[in-house]
Amino acid sequence: MQFHRLRQYGLVLLVLCISLAVSFLAWQHEKNNTLLNLHASLDFNVRDVSGRIEQRMAAYEQVLHGVQGVYAASGEITRANFAAYVNALQLGADYAGMGGIGVATAVPASQKESHILQMRQAGFADYDIRTQGLHAMYVPVLQLEPFVGRNLETLGLDLYADPRQRSAMDRARDSGNAAISSKLVLAKDRRQSSAADTAEFLMYLPLYKAGSANDTPAERLTNIRGWIFAPFRVQDMMASLYGENQAATDVQIYDGVETTPDTLMYDSAPRTDGKRLQAHDPERIMATEYVTNGGHTWTIVVNSLPGYDEHIGKDKSKFIAASGIVLSLLLTLLTWQLATGRERALTLARDMTRELRASEARFRYLAQYDELTGLPNRAMFKDRLHHAISQARRDKTHMALMYLDLDNFKPVNDSLGHHVGDMLLKAVADRMLTCVRESDTVARIGGDEFVVLLSVIEHEQDAVLVAEKIRHALNQPFEVAGGHVLEVSSSTGIVLYPEHGTDEVELSRNADNAMYKAKELGRNMVRMYQP
Incomplete structure (x- = not known):
């Protein structure tokens, strides 16, 4: 009898320990899952902020391109005409943070005195090139519109004397594209507030001599005549971003x-x-x-x-811990009362452990794969792209990256519902997989956007052939459940490593640009990135 009582006590203690251990594992799993959710939410937020910044910077650049185009078309432009053009742009809230639009001219040291004389004859009696020391070339500000407030103080300021601005100006001149400077903080602003609150940067576009050939860096260096520029205050720019x-x-x-x-x-x-x-x-x-x-x-x-986890509102660990303790006590009491039900209690514990492991496996799967299509998600694709670039760099081989976007996919969701759109996306994913090798990667990175990674290719034409094969496959009608026959097309942008980029950021950006170029040219086409 005493041995039987000891067995009962041992069984009860064993059931209590197992129940508490399972509850602890579930609590720990939920805590880890909550942390993953927090990271995923922050990742989405940082991508959203980065996207809004890139859109705003592109808008700024387009404004400067417009001014650059005016100079390219007219050769010369008067101060009054320049001011009238900038005023006509009516830059509103979409361009907040832009302190103005200006032009600076390249003045060799041999022409410094004649330049100063010319500006004084134009009505600026006190004009001088404000710089430190003697230089082979000066780049004084001729005009910064609107020509009021602090913009008045920039007249004659030698931008080229500042190494940070000179680096950006040289990049713009040599590439023919827009370039921005590193962080700038004016001395008087630094005294008034923190450096972060008053941080600025300048964006530059080169001005070349009218009618000159500027195909090579050497020709651009020879034909440079000045720069279009705009100063920006980061605090004001961020305050005006939508979202x-x-x-x-x-x-x-x-x-x-x-x-x-x-x-x-x-x-x-x-x-x-x-x-x-x-x-x-x-x-x-x-x-x-x-x-x-x-x-x-x-x-x-x-x-x-602090408080971010409460804002997300997905942490159920406290509930799981409390529930686990209560259930453990109830299970222990039930085991004590029904010692003969030991086998059933052990089976229940095994089932709980199996479900916990299955849940953990599912969360690990969702961390790397798209739940709808089963394709790798953005995180896994980023790892594979990084690995493919490292492999190609080590083996000195070539690889290709494609960005693919479905044309006119939104009307499917709007007219037939999201459930039909989801079935179409799964069918698209299955059809794309039949067009690539097992060693290649097809991933879904959001909405109707897909990426294809060809880890090893011999020739540029190989990537084009695969892209055309995918485009042709997606042009065939899709039959989905419910008797719907759907037709879609795709626009694809291609980049090659190392011809079009040497890292993930550059390759992804150029592939995305090539894809949007394909859309601009009429959709349903494959477009190789053109630098």
Whole structure:
């Protein structure tokens, strides 16, 4: 009898330990899953902020291209005409942060005195080139519109004397494209506020001599006549971006890839004690994205602030812990009362463990694969692209990256419903897989956007043939459940490694540009990236 009582006590203790252990594993799993959700939410937020910044920078660049086009068409333009043109642009809230649009001219040292005399004869009696020391070339500001306020102080300022601006101007001149400077903080602004609150940068576009050939860097160096430029204050630019940041987050922008106080350009939520969030702060998690504009890289960091997990509202760990303890006690009591039901209690414990493992496996799957199509998601594709680039760089081989977007997919969702659209996306994914090798990767990165990675190719034509094969396959009608016969087409942009880029960011950006070029040219086509 005593041995039987000991067996009962042992069984009860065993059931209690197992139940609590399973509850602890479930609690730990939910905590880990909540952390994954927080990271995923921050990743989405940092990509959203980066996308809005890239769109705004593209809008800024288009404005400067317009001014550049006026100079290219007219050769020369008077101050009055320049001011009238800038005023006619009516730059409103969409261009907040832009401090004006200006022009600076290249003045060799041999022409310095004649240039000063010419400007004084034009009505600026006190005009002089404001610089330090003697230089082989000066680039004084001729005009910055609207010509009021602090813009008046820039007349004659030698932009080329500042190494940070000279680097951006040289990049614009040699490439023929827009370039932006590194972080600038005016001395008087630095005295009034923090460097991040008053951080500025300048965007430059080159002006070449009318009618000159500018196909090579040497020709561009010879024919440079000046630059179109615009100053921007980062704080004002970020305040005007459309969209809202998630609550309980802090958005920071750093100049370059180093995240130090000296490179900080913008902070949406500085700490009340005047300190900035540091990388070792235990109270937050962070997501990072790199944005390249005008040949210059910014680091976008989104930090979580206290209360971010409550804002997301997906942490059920406390509920799981409480429920696990209650269920463990109830199970223990039931085992004590029904010692003969031991086998059933052990089976229940095994089933709970099996379900827990199945749930963990599913979460691991969703972290790497698209739930709808079963294709790799953005995170897994990014890892595969990084690995393919490393492999191609090591083996000195070529690879191809394609961005593919379905044409006119939105009307399917609008007219037939999202369930039909989802069936179409799964059918598209299946058909794309039949067009590539097992060693290649097809991934869905969002909505109706797909990417294809050809890890090894011999010739450029190989990538074009695969893209055309996919395009032709997707042009065939799709029969989905419900008797719907759907027809879609696709626009594809292709880039090659290393011809069109040497890292993930550059290749992805160029492939995306090529895809949108295909859409602009009429859709339903394959477009190779043209630098």
